Amino acid sequence: MDWQLLDRDREIWNRELATFVPPKVFDSHLHLYELSHFNGPPPGLVAKGPASAGWAEFQKRIAEIMPDREVTGLAFGYPQTTVNFEAANSFLASECQHALGAGLPTPPLCQMLIHPSMNADFIRETVQRDGFVGLKPYHLFATEKPTFNAHIPSFLTDEHMRVAHELGLSITLHIVRSQALADPSNQEVLRRYATQYPNARMILAHAARGFNPHHTVVGIESLRGLRNVWFDTSAVTDCGAYEAIIKVIGHDRLMYGSDFPVSHIRGRCVGLGDNFLWLTPDNTKLDAAYADVQFTLVGIESLRTLKVAAIACGLNDKQVEDVFFNNGAELFAERLRV
Numbered sequence: 142m143d144w145q146l147l148d149r150d151r152e153i154w155n156r157e158l159a160t161f162v163p164p165k166v167f168d169s170h171l172h173l174y175e176l177s178h179f180n181g182p183p184p185g186l187v188a189k190g191p192a193s194a195g196w197a198e199f200q201k202r203i204a205e206i207m208p209d210r211e212v213t214g215l216a217f218g219y220p221q222t223t224v225n226f227e228a229a230n231s232f233l234a235s236e237c238q239h240a241l242g243a244g245l246p247t248p249p250l251c252q253m254l255i256h257p258s259m260n261a262d263f264i265r266e267t268v269q270r271d272g273f274v275g276l277k278p279y280h281l282f283a284t285e286k287p288t289f290n291a292h293i294p295s296f297l298t299d300e301h302m303r304v305a306h307e308l309g310l311s312i313t314l315h316i317v318r319s320q321a322l323a324d325p326s327n328q329e330v331l332r333r334y335a336t337q338y339p340n341a342r343m344i345l346a347h348a349a350r351g352f353n354p355h356h357t358v359v360g361i362e363s364l365r366g367l368r369n370v371w372f373d374t375s376a377v378t379d380c381g382a383y384e385a386i387i388k389v390i391g392h393d394r395l396m397y398g399s400d401f402p403v404s405h406i407r408g409r410c411v412g413l414g415d416n417f418l419w420l421t422p423d424n425t426k427l428d429a430a431y432a433d434v435q436f437t438l439v440g441i442e443s444l445r446t447l448k449v450a451a452i453a454c455g456l457n458d459k460q461v462e463d464v465f466f467n468n469g470a471e472l473f474a475e476r477l478r479v
């Protein structure tokens with residue numbers, strides 16, 4: 142049931158979201174890939190979908206979640222321990238250059254998938270040669286194990302921050318450790334990186350990994366006043382984290398992100414105790430006497446969560462358009478052709 146849009150999903154869109162999502166969208170967090178980029182079997186979600194998820198396939202798929210929208214965005218490979226970095230990065234560069242060369246109205250921007258062991262010269266040369274606008278590190282490549290408890294410098298090093306500062310690159314960073322933004326060591330490193338490398342533009346993925354919203358609510362004050370830190374909304378489906386970001390940092394630092402292909406999982410991620418849990422048909426028995434309870438797609442749940450935040454924070458139409466498009470367009474103003 143992943144990768145399939147059902148009538149009941151469309152009904153939610155029509156009833157709740159069609160009048161909320163503006164016509165132009167900058168999707169700040171999306172993955173493009175091919176199954177052949179993985180050594181060995183590809184990750185489960187990816188394996189169930191198309192063999193090649195390039196820009197054209199993405200356009201087709203995102204139109205299932207949000208029909209009739211003009212979507213551009215920021216794309217990168219799918220980070221997995223088995224990924225072939227060279228193949229994944231070449232694919233991204235060629236997809237973005239192809240879209241640009243073909244004169245498509247909304248060609249995407251792309252980030253380079255990086256490993257902490259890559260040397261700074263190699264990253265600098267690759268970024269400049271292939272036209273990447275930023276970097277995509279990931280905790281699965283961290284030197285510290287287990288990687289879900291890794292400190293930021295073990296997957297995003299000072300050396301790489303220096304390159305990002307020098308070239309004005311964005312960095313989509315998915316922080317980990319059990320408390321995410323409420324973790325004092327994460328707070329300390331984020332503040333240090335943002336002040337020591339002011340030209341680097343950090344985008345904290347998943348509302349600073351606010352899958353348990355309380356962690357973002359508790360930790361957000363630690364980033365107050367930093368103007369080179371942004372947040373993407375990708376795959377967050379529980380209320381509270383977006384609101385905390387809008388109220389403390391400002392709506393102009395929050396950017397919509399689909400996290401395609403995660404957008405096409407049937408399920409929902411909820412805060413639970415001091416952690417979070419991805420509820421999916423595989424681990425959840427939907428057995429209720431009072432109704433026919435069914436999952437919808439993560440992409441739809443996340444849009445609903447964003448709508449709740451917009452209402453709670455009293456965002457006007459222009460501010461909603463900022464979150465969906467203008468904030469991303471402004472962040473990449475020199476690079477985006479719109």
Ligand SMILES: [Zn+2]
Pocket residue numbers: 170172375400403
């Ligand atoms: Zn992602």
